[in-house]
Amino acid sequence: MAEISINLPTDSYPVIVGSSLAAIAQRVEPSNTFIITDAVVARLHGSFFPSVPTFVLNHGEQAKNLSALSDIYTWLLNHNANRHSTLLGIGGGAVCDVAGFVAATFMRGIGLALAPTTLLAQIDAAVGGKNGLNLLGFKNIVGTFYQPRFVYCDPALLATLSAEELQSGLGEMVKYAIIDANGMFERMEQQTQALRDGNAEVMAAFICDSVRIKARIVSADEREMGLRRILNLGHTWGHAVERETSMPHGLCVSVGLEFAARLSVAKQLLFFSDYERIVALLRALGLPTAAQIDAAAAFATMRFDKKRRGAGIDFVLIRGIGDVFAETIETEELAKFLGLH
Numbered sequence: 001m002a003e004i005s006i007n008l009p010t011d012s013y014p015v016i017v018g019s020s021l022a023a024i025a026q027r028v029e030p031s032n033t034f035i036i037t038d039a040v041v042a043r044l045h046g047s048f049f050p051s052v053p054t055f056v057l058n059h060g061e062q063a064k065n066l067s068a069l070s071d072i073y074t075w076l077l078n079h080n081a082n083r084h085s086t087l088l089g090i091g092g093g094a095v096c097d098v099a100g101f102v103a104a105t106f107m108r109g110i111g112l113a114l115a116p117t118t119l120l121a122q123i124d125a126a127v128g129g130k131n132g133l134n135l136l137g138f139k140n141i142v143g144t145f146y147q148p149r150f151v152y153c154d155p156a157l158l159a160t161l162s163a164e165e166l167q168s169g170l171g172e173m174v175k176y177a178i179i180d181a182n183g184m185f186e187r188m189e190q191q192t193q194a195l196r197d198g199n200a201e202v203m204a205a206f207i208c209d210s211v212r213i214k215a216r217i218v219s220a221d222e223r224e225m226g227l228r229r230i231l232n233l234g235h236t237w238g239h240a241v242e243r244e245t246s247m248p249h250g251l252c253v254s255v256g257l258e259f260a261a262r263l264s265v266a267k268q269l270l271f272f273s274d275y276e277r278i279v280a281l282l283r284a285l286g287l288p289t290a291a292q293i294d295a296a297a298a299f300a301t302m303r304f305d306k307k308r309r310g311a312g313i314d315f316v317l318i319r320g321i322g323d324v325f326a327e328t329i330e331t332e333e334l335a336k337f338l339g340l341h
């Protein structure tokens with residue numbers, strides 16, 4: 001078991017990796033804890049849950065909408081939840097986002113704990129205190145920063161993920177590997193088959209690597225005023241792809257990583273050989289590097305993305321493995337890159 005600390009100016013909390021979900025009951029106060037989960041996770045892993053009142057969401061992205069909220073707030077009130085209650089989110093990134101938003105807003109903030117059950121949520125969505133809900137088709141357009149008291153990652157839960165959901169997590173993992181300057185990219189290159197197979201030991205090691213990178217960045221910049229922006233690597237184009245297709249988030253990020261790398265080559269920041277290495281790793285993990293989408297529609301989406309600034313769009317570019325930076329790019333330049341002018 002590993003405990004990785006997220007150190008913030010006002011608080012710090014642990015991300016616990018490698019302990020069984022069955023043991024989470026020891027970390028919460030059963031008489032004042034409420035679980036939010038989804039139907040799939042409840043069916044597969046509900047026997048490990050502490051026995052406390054449990055709200056079951058529709059699974060997946062549909063759960064991340066404002067209309068679901070009033071039912072949850074009402075349910076909490078009906079169960080006499082109070083300002084000292086803890087909301088425990090057990091599920092994928094969608095459940096973690098909903099739990100985070102509800103905990104941040106119910107009675108202006110109650111306790112939050114997260115037990116992510118997908119690879120993507122264990123390495124990303126549950127770590128760092130951001131939450132987001134969707135509106136009018138725009139991803140995560142409403143949300144807050146709200147830190148949990150702890151995050152509890154049991155890699156054994158990943159055994160029930162579909163191949164596609166596992167790959168979705170691997171897309172985000174490659175993002176960390178490109179950001180990392182300490183050899184994570186090389187280690188992933190050496191372990192592509194074990195990662196595709198979901199080998200528990202290898203997976204647990206890379207979950208720790210990913211969480212450590214995110215912990216370091218979030219500890220330095222909780223509110224995404226500077227450094228934290230680099231975690232959006234692959235996401236500007238990735239979100240546009242997500243809106244135009246039905247692919248899971250991490251697969252869209254994979255397409256976005258290829259795009260960011262190709263744009264970096266076009267801007268003469270990245271050697272073509274490094275671009276080829278990034279694409280080769282994505283492909284070796286079975287991840288997509290392109291999507292059949294209407295470039296003009298995706299471009300329009302990107303212009304409305306919340307990362308848009310003035311006349312430009314925020315992008316994270318790559319100078320090399322372990323060397324990325326955020327930059328605002330003129331919309332005209334992007335339109336030209338996409339062959340739209």
Ligand SMILES: NC(=O)c1ccc[n+]([C@@H]2O[C@H](COP(=O)([O-])OP(=O)(O)OC[C@H]3O[C@@H](n4cnc5c(N)ncnc54)[C@H](O)[C@@H]3O)[C@@H](O)[C@H]2O)c1
Nearest residue numbers: 040059060061092093094117118120125130131157160161
């Ligand atoms: N707040 C953040 O910082 C942040 C970061 C990254 C992603 N996200 C959000 O996370 C969401 C994506 O998360 P996700 O990929 O976990 O998707 P998800 O939560 O939609 O889960 C995907 C599917 O897997 C199922 N599932 C969950 N755990 C399972 C398990 N152990 N075995 C079998 N099936 C399981 C779910 O029921 C769902 O059907 C997106 O909405 C994205 O915007 C948020």
